[in-house]
Amino acid sequence: MNTSQITAVDNTADDIVHELLSPDAILGLGFGFWGSKTLLSAIELGVFGALADGPLGAEELRTAVGIHPRSALDFFDALVALGMLTRDDAGYSNTPETGLFLDPAKPSYVGGILEMNNDRLYGFWNSLTEGLRTSEPQNEVKSGGRNYFADIYAEPGPLHSFLAGMSGISIGASVALADAFPWDSHQRFCDLGTAQGMAPAKIAQRHPHLAGIGFDLPPVGPVFEEFIEAQGLAGRVSFAGGDFFTDPLPEADVYLMGHILHNWSLPEKQALLRRVYDALPDGGALIVYDALIDDERRSNTFGLLMSLNMLIETPAGVGYTGADCQAWMSAAGFRDSYVKPLAGPDFMVVGLK
Numbered sequence: 001m002n003t004s005q006i007t008a009v010d011n012t013a014d015d016i017v018h019e020l021l022s023p024d025a026i027l028g029l030g031f032g033f034w035g036s037k038t039l040l041s042a043i044e045l046g047v048f049g050a051l052a053d054g055p056l057g058a059e060e061l062r063t064a065v066g067i068h069p070r071s072a073l074d075f076f077d078a079l080v081a082l083g084m085l086t087r088d089d090a091g092y093s094n095t096p097e098t099g100l101f102l103d104p105a106k107p108s109y110v111g112g113i114l115e116m117n118n119d120r121l122y123g124f125w126n127s128l129t130e131g132l133r134t135s136e137p138q139n140e141v142k143s144g145g146r147n148y149f150a151d152i153y154a155e156p157g158p159l160h161s162f163l164a165g166m167s168g169i170s171i172g173a174s175v176a177l178a179d180a181f182p183w184d185s186h187q188r189f190c191d192l193g194t195a196q197g198m199a200p201a202k203i204a205q206r207h208p209h210l211a212g213i214g215f216d217l218p219p220v221g222p223v224f225e226e227f228i229e230a231q232g233l234a235g236r237v238s239f240a241g242g243d244f245f246t247d248p249l250p251e252a253d254v255y256l257m258g259h260i261l262h263n264w265s266l267p268e269k270q271a272l273l274r275r276v277y278d279a280l281p282d283g284g285a286l287i288v289y290d291a292l293i294d295d296e297r298r299s300n301t302f303g304l305l306m307s308l309n310m311l312i313e314t315p316a317g318v319g320y321t322g323a324d325c326q327a328w329m330s331a332a333g334f335r336d337s338y339v340k341p342l343a344g345p346d347f348m349v350v351g352l353k
């Protein structure tokens with residue numbers, strides 16, 4: 001028997017019921033931040049980049065990442081136990097996944113968003129309880145700092161890192177989107193709030209007949225254009241700068257909004273859906289994709305926690321289910337809609353005009 005299992009006695013039933021209960025799941029979740037922070041520190045220290053060219057012994061790796069000897073072995077072996085490194089006679093190595101996704105020199109690097117978690121959200125989530133009590137954001141705004149997003153949009157370096165981080169979390173959904181929608185019957189698409197342009201890139205690469213536009217705030221333009229050029233799509237996918245609440249939307253017969261609606265209040269969400277509906281021609285479609293909350297509100301943990309993250313980061317943003325989005329689409333005028341899974345926690349809701 002597992003030593004952490006204990007016998008519980010339920011005296012409320014007519015027959016006394018003995019069942020084996022374990023606190024393991026509770027304790028595992030309560031201590032989950034240990035593992036999470038160990039990974040985030042490994043990214044901050046450059047562990048995965050240091051192993052990009054092959055295995056290193058413990059002392060070589062310790063020197064490469066510049067940490068004190070005291071906890072170096074425990075740190076590296078914890079990463080082995082967490083499944084983020086392997087260890088054999090040659091030393092420590094990246095796993096196939098960490099070698100592909102956490103080596104900063106590779107275009108497949110997804111660590112930008114995890115760097116942001118380490119620098120910002122890890123600390124801000126410490127104030128989740130206060131956010132729940134007050135409904136106030138718990139990020140830089142709380143301490144009187146400038147709005148984080150205003151700051152990063154003012155500087156090319158941080159803006160590039162943020163937008164590349166967005167690509168890191170959207171690549172799976174973007175690849176899936178290219179197959180999940182009947183693109184053959186459409187010609188022009190526009191991705192609203194496109195960031196670096198991962199979704200337009202993956203869709204245009206898969207469907208050479210399509211022309212695409214990435215729409216975002218004007219400072220995003222140079223980062224988008226650099227990325228699209230590197231993907232070999234410069235002639236076919238272009239950038240349009242503007243504010244999706246107030247500026248005319250570029251003409252298209254399919255619009256996309258990825259990881260956008262959860263940032264905004266219900267009236268703002270509904271206003272965006274109405275604007276897209278008005279801009280679409282008959283026969284056009286809107287694809288909303290997001291880490292949706294499941295309709296039963298009990299299983300898509302990432303979608304539910306993402307909604308709590310909107311509490312930390314925004315004045316009124318909140319997550320939503322596929323059924324919520326379909327109801328808003330119907331109220332905006334869309335004649336029909338459907339929900340389909342994409343990748344990981346991401347689902348798309350397609351509205352048809």
Ligand SMILES: C[S@@+](CC[C@H](N)C(=O)[O-])C[C@H]1O[C@@H](n2cnc3c(N)ncnc32)[C@H](O)[C@@H]1O
Nearest residue numbers: 166170193194195216217242243244245258259
């Ligand atoms: C969370 S990111 C999502 C990026 C991308 N769609 C994805 O799924 O990875 C939100 C994007 O919306 C853009 N955005 C925010 N407010 C906007 C506005 N008022 N008009 C246009 N774009 C906006 C941001 O610049 C950012 O690129």
